[in-house]
Amino acid sequence: MNRRPTLAVVGATGAVGAVMLQMLSQHADVWGEIRLVASPRSAGRKLAVRGEEAEVLALSEEVLEGVDVALFLVPEEVAAQWAPIAAAKGAVVVDNSAAFRLDPDVPLVVPEINPHAVRVRPRGIVASPGDSTLALIVALGALHAEFGVDEVVVTALQAVSGAGQEGVAALRAQLSTVAGTELGAHPGDVRRAVGEDTGPFAAPVALNVVPWSGAPAEGGWSSEEAGLRAETRKILDLPRLRVVATCVRVPVLTTHSLSVHARFEQPVTVERAHEILATSPGVVLYDDPGAGDFPTPADVVGTDPTWVGRVRRTPDDERALEFFVCGDNLRKGAALNVVQIAESVVSTLRPESGKRPEFGDS
Amino acid sequence: MNRRPTLAVVGATGAVGAVMLQMLSQHADVWGEIRLVASPRSAGRKLAVRGEEAEVLALSEEVLEGVDVALFLVPEEVAAQWAPIAAAKGAVVVDNSAAFRLDPDVPLVVPEINPHAVRVRPRGIVASPGDSTLALIVALGALHAEFGVDEVVVTALQAVSGAGQEGVAALRAQLSTVAGTELGAHPGDVRRAVGEDTGPFAAPVALNVVPWSGAPAEGGWSSEEAGLRAETRKILDLPRLRVVATCVRVPVLTTHSLSVHARFEQPVTVERAHEILATSPGVVLYDDPGAGDFPTPADVVGTDPTWVGRVRRTPDDERALEFFVCGDNLRKGAALNVVQIAESVVSTLRPESGKRPEFGDS
Structure with missing residues (x-):
C-alpha cells in the first residue's frame, strides 16, 4: 500500500496496552495514524504514543472504520465479539486473547518460529499465543x-x-x-x-x-x-x-x-x-x-x-x-509478539487497500 | 531397655530445632532426660520442652556421654564431624543433614516407606532425607x-x-x-x-x-x-x-x-x-x-x-x-521425620544399654 497503514490499539489502557504504547514509540515507525481504543469507561483518557498525547476512544463500529491493522489486547470475551467486526470492516486483526488461538482458520504466529503462517488468515484474524x-x-x-x-x-x-x-x-x-x-x-x-x-x-x-x-x-x-x-x-x-x-x-x-x-x-x-x-x-x-x-x-x-x-x-x-x-x-509474552506479527502483516497488505489477501501477495 | 532413653537434641536453637521442641512436647513422651545442645554461641539460652525450661548446653564430647539417641539438626559439616563421635559414645544418631544420606552403611529412612531400614545401621547413624x-x-x-x-x-x-x-x-x-x-x-x-x-x-x-x-x-x-x-x-x-x-x-x-x-x-x-x-x-x-x-x-x-x-x-x-x-x-521435611525415626529406634535399643545392635532385636 502507498499510504502508511492505520493502526488501532484496542485495549490501550490495560497492562499489555501500556507496554504496547512504549514499543510503538521505540520500534521503527511503520504506521500512519494510530488510534487508541478502550472500553467506554476509559474513553477520554490521554496517553502518550510516539512522543505525542492521544485521546483514548471508546470501542465502537465507527472507531474501527478505515483501520488496516487492529491489535486486540482485551479479554477473551471482548475479542470474541469485536475482532470479527474489525475484520469485517477490512482490518487485519492481531489478537492477543485466547478467543481464536485454536481456530483452524486462524494462524497462531510466533515470528521466530512460523513467520510464514501469518500469510494465510481466512478470517482476517491472526492470533498471538498465550504468555x-x-x-x-x-x-x-x-x-x-x-x-x-x-x-x-x-x-x-x-x-x-x-x-x-x-x-x-x-x-x-x-x-x-x-x-x-x-x-x-x-x-x-x-x-x-x-x-x-x-x-x-x-x-x-x-x-x-x-x-x-x-x-x-x-x-x-x-x-x-x-x-x-x-x-x-x-x-x-x-x-x-x-x-x-x-x-x-x-x-x-x-x-x-x-x-x-x-x-x-x-x-x-x-x-x-x-x-x-x-x-x-x-x-x-x-x-x-x-x-x-x-x-x-x-x-x-x-x-x-x-x-x-x-x-x-x-x-x-x-x-x-x-x-x-x-x-x-508483557513483552515477548504479549505486546512484543503482537507488534512483531503486526509488522510482518504490513508487508502482506494489498497495495491499494487494507483488505486481506487469502494468500500473501506482498 | 528398662529406663527411658536419654535424648540429645543437637541444634536445638535452629529453625528445625524450634519445631522439634514443639513436637517433643506434643508427641507421646517416650524419653527420659532430654538434653538441648547447640553451638557454644547459643549455650546458656533457656528453651521450653515438655512444659519445662531447659538450658542449652554447648556441643562437646562430655555432653554426649550417656546419650541413647542423638538428633542432629545441624549443618552438614557439623554433623560430619560430631555424629561419629556421638555414635562412638554409644548413641544412635538420627541425622537431618546431607552428610551421611548416601553412605551405603547408613540407612536413609522414611517410616511410611522403608521402616525396616532403621534396624540395620552399621555406623550407628540413621539419616533423614532432604526436605x-x-x-x-x-x-x-x-x-x-x-x-x-x-x-x-x-x-x-x-x-x-x-x-x-x-x-x-x-x-x-x-x-x-x-x-x-x-x-x-x-x-x-x-x-x-x-x-x-x-x-x-x-x-x-x-x-x-x-x-x-x-x-x-x-x-x-x-x-x-x-x-x-x-x-x-x-x-x-x-x-x-x-x-x-x-x-x-x-x-x-x-x-x-x-x-x-x-x-x-x-x-x-x-x-x-x-x-x-x-x-x-x-x-x-x-x-x-x-x-x-x-x-x-x-x-x-x-x-x-x-x-x-x-x-x-x-x-x-x-x-x-x-x-x-x-x-x-520443617515438619515432615525435617523435624517430624527425624522424630518418627527416633521413636522407631527406641524399640530397637538393647534392653540393658543404649548400644546399637547390628540387626534389630527389640
Missing part, C-alpha cells in the same frame, strides 16, 4: 529445529501481571499486608490476613504459590495448561506432540519462568544445545550457575528476549534435556 | 507400591526456611524493602534495592524465583537436585530409577511445593490414584480444583502430612500422572 507458551516456544523451537522434539513436560511459574492489572494490584496489596509481620508460619494465617478478596487468583499469592490459573478445562486441567499444550502443538505443526503442563501462579509481578523437561528424536548434548541457543534470534543464553549466571524474573523483566539457563542433560536419557527459561510475559 | 525428597516420597511411594514407578520429573518450589533461619530473615527483610513500592517492573530494580546481601540465596528471592539451591554438583546440577535424585532411588531401593529434579527457591517462608510428572510400569487412572492417596498414612488428598481445593503452602504450613492435589492423567500416556504436592519442610 506461557511464548516463554517456552522460542527456545524450544530452536532446539526442535535441530533435534526434533518428541515430548515436553513443563512447570510454568506465572507472574501475576499475566492476570492483568488486577493481578498486579492483588499482589501489591497482599505484600503490604504481610510485610513486616510474622505471617506465613501458621496454617491459614496468610489466608485470614488477606481475607476473601484474593483478586483474580484462587488463593492468596503473597508468601504463597497457587497451582491453578485460568478456568477449569476437562480432565482436571486448567485452561492455561490445556492452552500451553494445544498452542505448542499448533505453532510447531506437530499435532501429536506429547506436551503436558502444570501452571502455578507465583508472587512475581512480571516475567514467567518455566522449568522444562524436553525429549528429542536425536541424542542431545549440553554443548550443542548451548551453541543453538546462543545463536537463536530472540534467545539469550545465560548459563553459568557457578558464576551465579542463570535467569531470574528480577533480572529478565523489561527485556525482550527469552532467557535460557540451567541447561542439563537428563541423566538417564541421552535424548533429553532439562532447562529453565524466563520471559517477560 | 524436598520428603515432600515427594510419601505420596510417590504410595503410588509406587501399586503401580511401580518408572520415571519421575520433578520441579521443586522450595520455601526459604529450607535454608534455615538465615533464609527466613533474608526473605522478611527483602519483603519489607519491596512492599509498598513500584519495584519489580524494571530489569534489576529489585536486585539494586535489595543490594549485594541476598542472604543464603544466589539472587534476591522477594518478587522473584531463583532456579538454584545448594552447592554446585557435577554436570550443571545443584546439590539439592542431585540429592533429590539419589535419595529417592535409595529410599525406594530402586538404584536405576529415572529421576530428574529442578530446584527453585520461591518467596514462601515454609512448605515446599512439588510439581511432579511420574510414569509407572502399570496403566494408571486418576480414580485409582485418588483411592490410594486418600488411604495412605501421612497423605492428605485435597483435589477438587473446581471447588478451590488444591494444596498451597499458605494452607499446608504447620501441618504434618503431605498434601496432594491436581492429580491428572498425562494426556498422551496411559501410564503417567501429573500431581502437585505440598509438605511443610
Whole structure:
C-alpha cells in the first residue's frame, strides 16, 4: 500500500496496552495514524504514543472504520465479539486473547518460529499465543529445529501481571499486608490476613504459590495448561506432540519462568544445545550457575528476549534435556509478539487497500 | 531397655530445632532426660520442652556421654564431624543433614516407606532425607507400591526456611524493602534495592524465583537436585530409577511445593490414584480444583502430612500422572521425620544399654 497503514490499539489502557504504547514509540515507525481504543469507561483518557498525547476512544463500529491493522489486547470475551467486526470492516486483526488461538482458520504466529503462517488468515484474524507458551516456544523451537522434539513436560511459574492489572494490584496489596509481620508460619494465617478478596487468583499469592490459573478445562486441567499444550502443538505443526503442563501462579509481578523437561528424536548434548541457543534470534543464553549466571524474573523483566539457563542433560536419557527459561510475559509474552506479527502483516497488505489477501501477495 | 532413653537434641536453637521442641512436647513422651545442645554461641539460652525450661548446653564430647539417641539438626559439616563421635559414645544418631544420606552403611529412612531400614545401621547413624525428597516420597511411594514407578520429573518450589533461619530473615527483610513500592517492573530494580546481601540465596528471592539451591554438583546440577535424585532411588531401593529434579527457591517462608510428572510400569487412572492417596498414612488428598481445593503452602504450613492435589492423567500416556504436592519442610521435611525415626529406634535399643545392635532385636 502507498499510504502508511492505520493502526488501532484496542485495549490501550490495560497492562499489555501500556507496554504496547512504549514499543510503538521505540520500534521503527511503520504506521500512519494510530488510534487508541478502550472500553467506554476509559474513553477520554490521554496517553502518550510516539512522543505525542492521544485521546483514548471508546470501542465502537465507527472507531474501527478505515483501520488496516487492529491489535486486540482485551479479554477473551471482548475479542470474541469485536475482532470479527474489525475484520469485517477490512482490518487485519492481531489478537492477543485466547478467543481464536485454536481456530483452524486462524494462524497462531510466533515470528521466530512460523513467520510464514501469518500469510494465510481466512478470517482476517491472526492470533498471538498465550504468555506461557511464548516463554517456552522460542527456545524450544530452536532446539526442535535441530533435534526434533518428541515430548515436553513443563512447570510454568506465572507472574501475576499475566492476570492483568488486577493481578498486579492483588499482589501489591497482599505484600503490604504481610510485610513486616510474622505471617506465613501458621496454617491459614496468610489466608485470614488477606481475607476473601484474593483478586483474580484462587488463593492468596503473597508468601504463597497457587497451582491453578485460568478456568477449569476437562480432565482436571486448567485452561492455561490445556492452552500451553494445544498452542505448542499448533505453532510447531506437530499435532501429536506429547506436551503436558502444570501452571502455578507465583508472587512475581512480571516475567514467567518455566522449568522444562524436553525429549528429542536425536541424542542431545549440553554443548550443542548451548551453541543453538546462543545463536537463536530472540534467545539469550545465560548459563553459568557457578558464576551465579542463570535467569531470574528480577533480572529478565523489561527485556525482550527469552532467557535460557540451567541447561542439563537428563541423566538417564541421552535424548533429553532439562532447562529453565524466563520471559517477560508483557513483552515477548504479549505486546512484543503482537507488534512483531503486526509488522510482518504490513508487508502482506494489498497495495491499494487494507483488505486481506487469502494468500500473501506482498 | 528398662529406663527411658536419654535424648540429645543437637541444634536445638535452629529453625528445625524450634519445631522439634514443639513436637517433643506434643508427641507421646517416650524419653527420659532430654538434653538441648547447640553451638557454644547459643549455650546458656533457656528453651521450653515438655512444659519445662531447659538450658542449652554447648556441643562437646562430655555432653554426649550417656546419650541413647542423638538428633542432629545441624549443618552438614557439623554433623560430619560430631555424629561419629556421638555414635562412638554409644548413641544412635538420627541425622537431618546431607552428610551421611548416601553412605551405603547408613540407612536413609522414611517410616511410611522403608521402616525396616532403621534396624540395620552399621555406623550407628540413621539419616533423614532432604526436605524436598520428603515432600515427594510419601505420596510417590504410595503410588509406587501399586503401580511401580518408572520415571519421575520433578520441579521443586522450595520455601526459604529450607535454608534455615538465615533464609527466613533474608526473605522478611527483602519483603519489607519491596512492599509498598513500584519495584519489580524494571530489569534489576529489585536486585539494586535489595543490594549485594541476598542472604543464603544466589539472587534476591522477594518478587522473584531463583532456579538454584545448594552447592554446585557435577554436570550443571545443584546439590539439592542431585540429592533429590539419589535419595529417592535409595529410599525406594530402586538404584536405576529415572529421576530428574529442578530446584527453585520461591518467596514462601515454609512448605515446599512439588510439581511432579511420574510414569509407572502399570496403566494408571486418576480414580485409582485418588483411592490410594486418600488411604495412605501421612497423605492428605485435597483435589477438587473446581471447588478451590488444591494444596498451597499458605494452607499446608504447620501441618504434618503431605498434601496432594491436581492429580491428572498425562494426556498422551496411559501410564503417567501429573500431581502437585505440598509438605511443610520443617515438619515432615525435617523435624517430624527425624522424630518418627527416633521413636522407631527406641524399640530397637538393647534392653540393658543404649548400644546399637547390628540387626534389630527389640
